[in-house]
Amino acid sequence: MASEQFKLDSASTALIIQDMQNDTITEGGAFSDSGAPAHAKSQGAVEHVVELAAACRERGVPVIHVHYIVDEGAPGLQLNALLFQGIKEAGAVVRGTWGAAPVDGLEPQPGDHVIEKMRMNAFHGTRLEPLLRGLQVKTILISGAWTNMSIEHTARHGADAGFEVVVVSDGTATISEEWQAAALNYALTRVGQSLTSAELIAALQE
Numbered sequence: 001m002a003s004e005q006f007k008l009d010s011a012s013t014a015l016i017i018q019d020m021q022n023d024t025i026t027e028g029g030a031f032s033d034s035g036a037p038a039h040a041k042s043q044g045a046v047e048h049v050v051e052l053a054a055a056c057r058e059r060g061v062p063v064i065h066v067h068y069i070v071d072e073g074a075p076g077l078q079l080n081a082l083l084f085q086g087i088k089e090a091g092a093v094v095r096g097t098w099g100a101a102p103v104d105g106l107e108p109q110p111g112d113h114v115i116e117k118m119r120m121n122a123f124h125g126t127r128l129e130p131l132l133r134g135l136q137v138k139t140i141l142i143s144g145a146w147t148n149m150s151i152e153h154t155a156r157h158g159a160d161a162g163f164e165v166v167v168v169s170d171g172t173a174t175i176s177e178e179w180q181a182a183a184l185n186y187a188l189t190r191v192g193q194s195l196t197s198a199e200l201i202a203a204l205q206e
Contacts, residue, residue: 006195006199006203007203008061008139008141008200008203008204009138009139010056010059010060010204011060011136012136012137012138013056013061013137013138013140013141013204014061014062014063014064014132014137014139014140014141015052015053015056015061015063015064015140015141015143016066016122016128016140016141016142016143016144016154017049017053017063017064017066017106017143017144018065018066018122018142018143018144018145018150018151018154019066019067019068019144019145019146019150020045020046020049020102020103020106020143020144020145021067021068021093021099021100021101021102021103022098022099022100022102022103023090023092023093023099023100024036024068024092024145024146025037025040025045025046025103025145025173026103029092029099030090030091030092030093030099031086031090031092034175035175035176036146036173036175039173039174039176039177039180040145040173042173042177043170043171043173043180044170045143045170045171045172045173046104046105046106047105048143048168048170048171048196048197049106049143049144049168049171049197050105050106051197051201052141052143052168052171052197052200052201053106053109055200055201055204055205056141056204057109057111057112059204059205061204062112062113062135062137063108063109063111063112063113064112064113064114064115064128064131064132065102065106065108065112065114065115066115066117066122066126066128066144066154067093067100067102067114067115067116067117068087068093068100068116068117068118068150069093069094069095069100069116069117069118070087070088070092070093070094070095070118071094071095072094072095073088074087074088074094076118077118083120083149084119113131115127115128115131120149120150120153120154121150121153121154121156121157122150122153122154122157123154123157123158123161124153124157129161132163137163138163138164139163139164139165140158140163140164140165140166141166141167141168141200142154142155142158142165142166142167142168142172143167143168143171143172143197144171144172145172145173145174146173146174146175146179147167147172147173147174147179147180147183147184148174148179148180148182148183148187149174151167151172151183152183152187152188155167155188155191155192156191158192159191164192165191165192165193166192166193166194166195166200167184167188167192167193167194167195168194168195168196168197169184169194169195170196172184
């Protein structure tokens with residue numbers, strides 16, 4: 001938890017919205033059977049990120065959407081781990097499909113930035129770090145799915161790259177509360193802070 005004095009400098013903060021796509025967290029998506037849609041709903045993850053993104057835009061904080069996108073048949077997707085194999089086997093997040101599209105309410109808005117990736121880590125092989133450096137960002141607020149996979153990978157890389165990392169605890173979701181707790185209460189405790197969307201909005205407004 002943050003201290004009562006926690007504040008965010010809008011001039012050096014960016015919000016990352018990662019993998020909030022239909023296949024990832026929406027009923028009827030490729031991974032519906034995983035429990036991810038139910039967990040995202042129980043977290044109110046989409047609604048919380050919508051509110052936080054609106055507050056960020058009002059304060060001039062960059063909003064960066066990171067979407068996992070593959071072409072039909074997933075050509076070039078290295079299948080060196082089960083999580084990548086699962087994407088190909090499920091025919092998930094294929095460019096131009098409903099499954100790859102952002103969930104309702106989290107469509108990129110004018111002035112937002114959009115980045116595509118093919119690995120869990122939003123920094124790996126993408127323009128995310130140069131973009132953040134160019135925007136003079138020091139603190140990254142990370143939201144999205146799944147907390148114990150993509151979010152954790154991105155948070156760890158962000159910390160190693162020198163950014164202050166804040167994970168949006170109620171703006172992230174995975175497949176169960178057990179996995180959510182494992183990420184937020186154990187794996188990421190030394191990587192950055194975990195704060196609610198309301199706490200972050202308040203920190204931006206102070």
